[in-house]
Amino acid sequence: MRDAFFVAFSFLAIFGGFLTVSRRDPMYSALSLILFFGAISGVMMILAAPFLALMQLMVYAGAILVLFIFVIMLLALRGEEIGGERPWPLQLLAGIGCAVLFGLIAAAMLRAPFQALPKVGPEFGSPEQVGRTMFAEFVLPFEVVSVLILAATMGAVVLAKKNLGKPEGPAVDAPKDHGGTH
Amino acid sequence: MLTLHNCLLLSAILFATGVFGVIARRNVLIVLMSIELMLNGVNIAFVSFARFYPGSSQAPAGHVFVLLTMAVAAAEAAVGLAIVIAWFRNRKTTDTEEMRSLRW
Amino acid sequence: MNEASRCLAVVPFLCLAGFLANGLLGRRLGRNGGAAVGVAAAIASFLFSIPVAREVFSTGEAVKADLFSWIDVSDLQVKFAFLCDRLSVIMLLVVTGVGSLIHLYSAGYMAHDASVPRYFAYLNLFMFSMLLLVLGDNLLLMFVGWEGVGLCSYLLIGFWFEDPEKAYAGRKAFIVNRIGDFGFALGLFAIFMVFHSFDYETIRANLGDSNIREKLLHTFDLGIWFVDVKLSLVGAITLAFFLGAAGKSAQIPLYVWLPDAMAGPTPVSALIHAATMVTSGIYMICRLSHLFVMAPPTMDIIAGVGGATAVFAALMALAQNDIKKVLAYSTVSQLGLMFLALGTGGFSAGFFHVFTHAFFKALLFLGAGSVIHALSGEQDLRRMGGLKNKLPATFATMLIGTLAITGIPPFAGFFSKDEILWKAWEGCLTGQNVGHGLVLGLLGTVASAMTAFYMFRLLTMAFLGAPRGSAEAHSHAHESPWTMTLPLIVLAICSVAAGFLNVPHALHGGAHFSAWLQPVVAAWPEIATAQHVSHHSAERGLMVVSTLIAFGVSGFALWIYLKRPGLPAEVIQKSPGLGQLYALVRDKFYIDEAYDRVVVRPVKLTAFALWIFVDVLIIDMFINVAALVAEVVSEAARRLQDGVVGTYAVWFLAGAMLLLGYFLYILGAA
Numbered sequence: 031m032r033d034a035f036f037v038a039f040s041f042l043a044i045f046g047g048f049l050t051v052s053r054r055d056p057m058y059s060a061l062s063l064i065l066f067f068g069a070i071s072g073v074m075m076i077l078a079a080p081f082l083a084l085m086q087l088m089v090y091a092g093a094i095l096v097l098f099i100f101v102i103m104l105l106a107l108r109g110e111e112i113g114g115e116r117p118w119p120l121q122l123l124a125g126i127g128c129a130v131l132f133g134l135i136a137a138a139m140l141r142a143p144f145q146a147l148p149k150v151g152p153e154f155g156s157p158e159q160v161g162r163t164m165f166a167e168f169v170l171p172f173e174v175v176s177v178l179i180l181a182a183t184m185g186a187v188v189l190a191k192k193n194l195g196k197p198e199g200p201a202v203d204a205p206k207d208h209g210g211t212h
Numbered sequence: 213m214l215t216l217h218n219c220l221l222l223s224a225i226l227f228a229t230g231v232f233g234v235i236a237r238r239n240v241l242i243v244l245m246s247i248e249l250m251l252n253g254v255n256i257a258f259v260s261f262a263r264f265y266p267g268s269s270q271a272p273a274g275h276v277f278v279l280l281t282m283a284v285a286a287a288e289a290a291v292g293l294a295i296v297i298a299w300f301r302n303r304k305t306t307d308t309e310e311m312r313s314l315r316w
Numbered sequence: 317m318n319e320a321s322r323c324l325a326v327v328p329f330l331c332l333a334g335f336l337a338n339g340l341l342g343r344r345l346g347r348n349g350g351a352a353v354g355v356a357a358a359i360a361s362f363l364f365s366i367p368v369a370r371e372v373f374s375t376g377e378a379v380k381a382d383l384f385s386w387i388d389v390s391d392l393q394v395k396f397a398f399l400c401d402r403l404s405v406i407m408l409l410v411v412t413g414v415g416s417l418i419h420l421y422s423a424g425y426m427a428h429d430a431s432v433p434r435y436f437a438y439l440n441l442f443m444f445s446m447l448l449l450v451l452g453d454n455l456l457l458m459f460v461g462w463e464g465v466g467l468c469s470y471l472l473i474g475f476w477f478e479d480p481e482k483a484y485a486g487r488k489a490f491i492v493n494r495i496g497d498f499g500f501a502l503g504l505f506a507i508f509m510v511f512h513s514f515d516y517e518t519i520r521a522n523l524g525d526s527n528i529r530e531k532l533l534h535t536f537d538l539g540i541w542f543v544d545v546k547l548s549l550v551g552a553i554t555l556a557f558f559l560g561a562a563g564k565s566a567q568i569p570l571y572v573w574l575p576d577a578m579a580g581p582t583p584v585s586a587l588i589h590a591a592t593m594v595t596s597g598i599y600m601i602c603r604l605s606h607l608f609v610m611a612p613p614t615m616d617i618i619a620g621v622g623g624a625t626a627v628f629a630a631l632m633a634l635a636q637n638d639i640k641k642v643l644a645y646s647t648v649s650q651l652g653l654m655f656l657a658l659g660t661g662g663f664s665a666g667f668f669h670v671f672t673h674a675f676f677k678a679l680l681f682l683g684a685g686s687v688i689h690a691l692s693g694e695q696d697l698r699r700m701g702g703l704k705n706k707l708p709a710t711f712a713t714m715l716i717g718t719l720a721i722t723g724i725p726p727f728a729g730f731f732s733k734d735e736i737l738w739k740a741w742e743g744c745l746t747g748q749n750v751g752h753g754l755v756l757g758l759l760g761t762v763a764s765a766m767t768a769f770y771m772f773r774l775l776t777m778a779f780l781g782a783p784r785g786s787a788e789a790h791s792h793a794h795e796s797p798w799t800m801t802l803p804l805i806v807l808a809i810c811s812v813a814a815g816f817l818n819v820p821h822a823l824h825g826g827a828h829f830s831a832w833l834q835p836v837v838a839a840w841p842e843i844a845t846a847q848h849v850s851h852h853s854a855e856r857g858l859m860v861v862s863t864l865i866a867f868g869v870s871g872f873a874l875w876i877y878l879k880r881p882g883l884p885a886e887v888i889q890k891s892p893g894l895g896q897l898y899a900l901v902r903d904k905f906y907i908d909e910a911y912d913r914v915v916v917r918p919v920k921l922t923a924f925a926l927w928i929f930v931d932v933l934i935i936d937m938f939i940n941v942a943a944l945v946a947e948v949v950s951e952a953a954r955r956l957q958d959g960v961v962g963t964y965a966v967w968f969l970a971g972a973m974l975l976l977g978y979f980l981y982i983l984g985a986a
Contacts, residue, residue, distance in 0.1 A: 114238060
């Protein structure tokens with residue numbers, strides 16, 4: 031039962047990830063990402079991390095993804111604003127590169143010795159236990175991350191508010207030295 | 213089959229998929245989403261190790277790291293999207309190939 | 317510190333102060349101010365050395381002035397201290413006394429020159445270095461002075477450096493001296509290795525130590541093939557020092573710089589290249605005489621080289637037409653005689669000749685300078701003549717100088733040269749070492765006979781007979797100002813009187829000079845001195861003979877150049893063999909040319925080859941290739957940075973993959 035769910039969620043996650051990177055329209059990618067995050071949440075549930083599974087849904091699906099969709103809708107991208115695609119030989123090359131990377135990572139990870147699934151108590155991965163661990167052993171990283179988030183908040187506000195380059199003119203022409211292709 | 217190796221393979225596949233998205237796509241929003249993919253792949257690895265090596269105290273250190281990663285991911289998404297907005301406002305594009313003002 | 321040592325500590329620094337004043341403030345001082353400061357510094361140093369000398373002469377003990385600890389590194393302890401003992405007090409007086417006179421003379425001689433302050437700065441720096449050389453209480457301080465006088469010699473020979481030939485002469489002197497200094501430095505290292513000290517007193521005290529004696533007399537077999545050469549350590553050390561002395565004191569094979577050094581102003585030739593600096597080699601050997609007598613082979617080499625130089629240089633002096641060149645070769649020849657004396661153990665005899673030679677050779681040079689000054693720069697003897705009435709004071713003093721160097725009694729040169737000749741002949745006349753003594757004695761006698769000839773040739777050609785130069789130049793000739801004649805007169809008086817300090821026992825004199833030096837120089841060979849008394853008649857005989865030779869040759873020279881001035885040319889014309897010989901001598905045996913072929917050109921060629929092959933081809937190639945690699949790599953790396961985020965991501969990925977692969981590789985290997 032557990033194995034079947036694991037396999038199912040795994041393939042769902044892989045499928046969602048594949049859809050995310052392969053859709054031309056960012057909106058579709060974002061919607062595929064919901065599927066992906068949900069599947070990941072399921073995998074975490076199976077791996078005895080109920081709190082994380084919940085956080086996954088709340089933070090990723092609930093906050094980050096909503097932010098993405100918000101931005102996409104705010105930008106209301108039209109055809110040429112989405113940008114071009116790379117030619118297929120380059121994409122193929124990138125695919126091969128990623129396959130090699132996967133091979134390397136897998137080779138590294140499979141060096142981990144076989145480990146029978148140990149028994150863990152029902153308390154494992156519960157909010158209480160995670161909280162205890164975090165605030166007992168990892169207070170410093172926690173605080174550092176809080177500073178990071180503060181900085182990110184302020185940075186995001188400043189960046190999104192301030193005009194880069196020319197303050198006015200809705201359609202600024204690309205500078206002459208831009209060699210980009212449309 | 214719920215084995216450590218399978219979990220790690222899943223993690224590697226998700227990471228590699230994210231990398232593919234980063235290098236093969238030109239839309240900056242999709243690149244950012246691909247980064248989320250990569251982070252999630254790493255999270256899976258953390259959770260798997262936490263599950264298969266709980267230790268005697270059964271304190272889920274890996275879970276803590278996942279939480280921290282989530283925080284970083286949120287921060288990254290927020291800043292990244294802010295940059296995208298600012299950029300789009302000035303240049304009317306989301307194509308990374310167009311983002312070369314810092315070119316030599 | 318008592319008064320004498322306080323004065324001693326001040327003496328050299330007065331000259332240094334003069335140098336600094338002239339060197340730094342020369343432009344402000346101007347011509348007259350610069351001369352005044354320079355002369356005042358020299359005279360002040362002479363005045364301050366008088367109390368020192370009085371103290372030394374009254375007590376016979378050395379005056380010391382400890383200034384500060386100069387080098388203090390583990391077992392290398394060198395003090396900056398002055399020592400004025402029986403030996404250096406004589407040098408002190410000669411350097412400051414003759415130096416002051418020459419400074420005074422220079423004030424007149426250089427009055428019309430463009431850069432008087434520079435000249436006096438150099439001259440004062442020379443005095444300072446020379447005083448360091450003679451007063452230093454250790455070999456290292458002597459070496460500092462040694463290098464200092466070499467530097468000043470270079471600066472003053474090339475004083476008129478706008479003339480490339482004069483600048484070249486300066487460089488030549490410097491480089492040839494460098495070779496000698498190399499020997500000196502080697503000797504220094506060896507001395508430190510053996511004695512762990514540079515102090516004269518420590519060295520001399522430790523010579524009695526049996527361990528050190530054994531070390532010094534240890535013999536190395538340097539035989540190659542069938543040539544059997546054995547060299548003791550002390551032999552090697554003394555040979556190294558002798559090389560240094562030969563460079564500074566212009567002995568074969570390093571004499572070539574001295575004749576060219578005449579490119580400098582004439583007072584410089586008088587002070588540096590006749591009276592003081594060139595005699596520092598002899599001073600140094602006297603200083604280390606106790607070391608030198610431990611190596612009889614070195615002593616023989618010194619005597620041989622000195623004798624050969626004396627004859628060789630005198631021969632070349634015979635055929636020179638430049639008044640200063642004649643005196644230069646004469647100086648080389650006289651220095652050779654001094655080394656001949658040293659090599660036969662006559663340290664006091666050689667040093668006495670240093671003393672008298674300083675007076676009469678400085679006198680001759682200054683007289684020559686006076687003549688040159690009067691004739692507005694003319695140096696060629698063939699265009700002089702008839703100056704006796706025009707320059708009476710110069711002529712009278714030059715005559716005294718000539719008589720002194722010729723060895724006519726009772727002038728100073730007679731006593732000093734007689735002493736040397738006696739030391740040279742001693743082995744032969746006492747029957748102890750006949751062959752040895754015969755060779756050295758003949759060399760000495762021939763050299764002094766030729767001295768008489770070339771000196772009277774010079775005197776006659778310059779002052780007697782009819783004027784040969786242009787009538788205009790002759791009518792313009794005038795006696796020099798008092799600043800120039802006064803030193804001449806003082807030096808002439810010294811040239812007459814100095815000899816009486818050392819009237820030999822054979823003439824029922826006191827030999828005060830030798831007795832004075834006896835405690836500080838080595839006695840060698842021991843047997844000869846013990847039997848000295850019984851050979852007075854032989855010594856007297858030698859004196860008579862050498863005096864007769866001097867008179868005869870002088871008269872011959874006078875006769876030729878007064879009555880038959882065309883005779884040498886006739887003889888040469890009649891006999892082509894003699895003509896060739898004359899040309900050979902006149903052209904200085906082509907030694908300069910030979911050195912040019914054998915040493916200078918190969919060195920230049922090697923340097924050129926090194927430049928082309930090592931510097932340009934190898935070293936520059938490495939550098940250029942490194943630069944090229946950097947350029948190519950950065951040109952390529954620049955392309956990587958195209959400003960496109962995607963490209964960066966790809967490279968990032970590639971780097972990550974490489975790292976991962978590398979980790980996997982080493983993990984797999986482990």
